[in-house]
Amino acid sequence: MAQQPGARGLVFNEPLIFEHGRKGRAGCDVPKSEFPEIDPATVAPPSMLRGPLEGLAEVSEPEAVRHFTRLSQWNYGVDSNFYPLGSCTMKYNPKVNEAAARMEGFAGLHPLQDASTTQGALRVMYDLEKMLCEVAGMDAASLQPAAGAQGEFAGLLLIRAYHKEKGNPRKKVIIPDSGHGTNPASAALCDYAAVTLPSGPDGLIDLALLEKEMDGDTAALMLTNPNTLGMFEKNIKKVCEIVHAKGGLVYGDGANLNAVMGKARFGDMGIDVCHMNLHKTFSTPHGGGGPGSGPVLAKKILEPYLPAPRVTLRDGVYGLDFNRPKSIGALNAFWGNFGVYLRAYAYVLTMGGSGLKEASETAVLNANYILAKLRGAYHVPYEGTCMHECVLSDKFQQEHHVSTLDIAKGLIDRGFHPPTIYFPLIVKGAMMIEPTETESMETMDTFIAAMKEIADVAKTDPESLAAAPVTAKVKRLDETQAARQPDLRYRR
Amino acid sequence: MRYLPLTSEEKSAMLGAIGVAAVDDLFTAIPADIRFKGNWNLPAPMGEQPLLAHLKELARQNRPATSAPTFLGAGAYNHFIPSAVDQLISRSEFYTSYTPYQPEISQGTLQAIYEWQSYVCSLFNMEVANASMYDGASALAEAALMACRVTRKEEIVISNCVHPRWRQVARSYTENRGIGLQVSADHVAGRSEAASLEKLITAHTAAVVVQSPNFFGNVEDLKAIGELCRAKNVLFIVAVAEAASLGFLAPPGDFGADIVVGEGQSLGIPMSFGGPYVGMFATREKHMRQMPGRLCGRTVDKDGRPGFVLTLSAREQHIRREKATSNICSNQALCALTATIYLTLMGKQGFADTAKNCFYAAAELRRRMRPTHRHPFFNEILVELNQPAVEVNGRLAEQGIIGGYDVSRDYPDMKNKMLLAVTELTTKQDMDRLIEAGGA
Secondary structure, three states, X not given: OOOXXXXXXXXXXXXXXXXXXXXXXXXXXXXXXOOOOOOHHHOOOHXXXXXXOOOOOOOOHHHHHHHHHHHHHOEOOOOOOOOOEOOOOOOOOOHHHHHHHHOHHHHOOOOOOOHHHEHHHHHHHHHHHHHXXXXXXXXXXXXXXXXXXXXXXXXXXXXXXXXXXXXXXXXXXXEEOOXXXXXXHHHHHOOXXXXXXXXXXXXXXXXXXXXXXXXXXXXXXXXXXXXXXXXXXXXXXXXXXXXHHOOOEEEEEHHHHHHOOOOEOHHHHOOOEEEOXXXXXXXXXXXXOOOOOOOEEXXXXXXXXXXXXXXXXXXXXXXXXXXXXXXXXXXXXXXXXXXXXXXHHXXXXXXXXXXXXXXXXXXXXXXXXXXXXXXXXXXXXXXXOOOOOEEEEOHHXXXXXXXXXXXXXXXXXXOOOOOEEOOOOOOOOEEEEOOXXXXXXXXXXXXXXHHHHHHHHHHHOHHHHHHOOOOOOOOOEOXXXXXXXXXXXXXX | OOOOOOOHHHHHHHHHHHOOOOHHHHHOOOOHHHEOOOOOOOOOOOOHHHHHHHHHHHHHOEOOHHHOOXXXXXXXXXXXXXXXXXXXXXXXXXXXXXXXXXXXXXXXXXXXXXXXXXXXXXXXXXXXXXXXXXXXXXXXXXXXXXXXXXXXXXXXXXXXXXXXXXXXXXHHHHHHHOOEEEEOOOOOOOOOOHHHHXXXXXXXXXXXXXXXXXXXXXXXXXXXXXXXXXXXXXXXXXXXXXXXXXXXEOOHHHHOOOEEEEEOOOOOOOOHHHOOOOEEEEEOHHHHHHOOOOOEEEXXXXXXXXXXXXXXXXXXXXXXXXXXXXXXXXXXXXHHHHHHHHHHHHHHHHHHHHHHHHXXXXXXXXXXXXXXXXXXXXXXXXXXXOOOHHHHHHHHHHOOOEOOEOHHHOOOOOOOEEEEEOOXXXXXXXXXXXXXXXXX
């Protein structure tokens, strides 16, 4: 068996930044102003002016740099090792994308500059919209939503605007029980009641149940395809027909797009509007929680309602069109997370159409390889092949009082980021493994070996898993105390 | 393809292990009639070298405000960014990690969030802050929704001196929930008058919203408006679009604000054509459980050592689903880290001195131009012109100068005026050239 990647390394204890430094120290040299230093009290009463800035650090540049470098060493990233976090598509974040976003010609642009001075940036947006539409089989797109959840919100607003114009915004949105929590939360934000649709025994949408639930009050069905069990909704066309027959629309959550690029397109399935996560499928880094980007893409019937402004191309000149009378309006102060668009643009150009297809094929191959290798050691709640992620459960390990959480923490000690755990909610003790296409076979083999070893240890030495992790910076943390006695900021 | 490691031999071996003959056999769940067979209208793969050449060419077609004398603000500002900031956020353990769901291997991100929350509380003088929102505008929208949750009322009074686009975002978030936005008409005076806001307050009002410095660069009388809110028993929401002002002006918390939101772009984040930026969000402890977004808390591990976790997540969508306080999941974590590093480097003195330098530049600009209003200010001034702003800006552009914002785009009755922003990067020469070339 190959050596496990996890090893001990030297990390440093590092206090809060507020516990560092000395009075009078600074990490910057602010030059003296060229302008007359007039007394602020001549233009504003003292009560409007800031006293001494309490709560900011007083450290030199080397101290600041060492502080954050040490913090970074306590983190696990895609660049550290395998990160099979299901539904999050933690693929490699290409370095050329970072270079693109840092070019001064892009990073130095003020969003309100005249369009004549931002033609290159507008072209990136215009072309990226077109390329994403091609991937999804959709007619029009807005890149503006800042993350997947805002993309869902935008998409549902389009649906609401569409129904409203027809005279009735309708009252509810149907969401399968395997859906992400953002789905019902986004529906609520649009003032729709979220109706949960229980999955059928095969893990897919139950057509009879959908038929029963679908009525003239239903604005939309919101689904993820492939769904969060890693299975393709093979009846998707019929599903869309049922919804459309009652005048409803179908929303596609693009969280799992990485499974089907070049294989199937939302538009061709009958889906009316969807979002994509550039920070998943299109390789942009997740940054420890963001920024993401969640473009919304729609069929022609919904185009008039897309967020404003739209990027336009007229007579070879790019512009921003704010005159969109039917638009759902603005979602961000400006035009969304442009720095993320650049990274996604660089990624699509690097991969090309053939590369994106190969990415999806490889992602699916990898997930099935892991599933095939772990079947037997772990319970597989839904049989058959999977798409780009596979779902296992802790059913076998529970016999030895070892839980999914213990397995996850055991993986940490072996040098792996755990899969997504306890999601989807419909599988008890779920572990959702998404390897992505950017992992080598050796890496997956070491992960498989670690998972098998954990399954063995669960039988022979379950206590060691209950104690895991022991090699990380900290052991398991007391979440109950964190919630009961919230300590959310430093106090001197 | 350099991002895809599998060799064809490995693929064959893996297919063997799975027990299928070809990769396509793994896609049989996709019915034939929706299988994509068409010709994809996407470009062929491009190597790194031609890609970089192409990107440089596109970048060259832009004229970035960072390399020209610029007076554009209105919600995004050209401040100095210390070199160490980008070096540190480029540590890939930071930027290639996901949301810190596994705290034992995410302590770096978590401690940084805790430091960020502490900084936001200090800058705003508030009691509790979250891990970030998408930007200042969406933070304001979420504040409006939260105020309605807290008070169980459904109207928001908002000054029309709040950034126009932020108000539009607030409308996108609130209008379908039956929440009414009552907008004041204070723009001519250039400042929100307590009396004009008071007229809009009814028994249904959840909160009053003002921005300070406001869209015109004028500092609001937060004391008077705060007193009005307390007298009327409505929540007081303050928005800060220029975070650098927090080094110069008294924090909103001093005036009894219940929720304070802000745009953190000025804290070390490039303007980057509008994003990604970072929304700041803070409130009082008593409203903590009604906050949107993630919160990081300090706790201890099994051995009693200090550590950090995401906490109070019963408010959030992955637990509460449709009853969550917000649908937000991904936020702007790396931008919050950027701002945390920036604030650490600037420090107590540097942040205040930088803010003062912005103010000195603005005071000089104001002295040399014709300001529309006579209110206290920080770094943005609305000035009078002899002709439409668009014409003056055209003339400035010919000289390679990026002029100010034409407020008539949002306030049609405010003609022949321009909103000019300066920062610590504005030089005397820039200002001379503006005044000379603008001829206004």
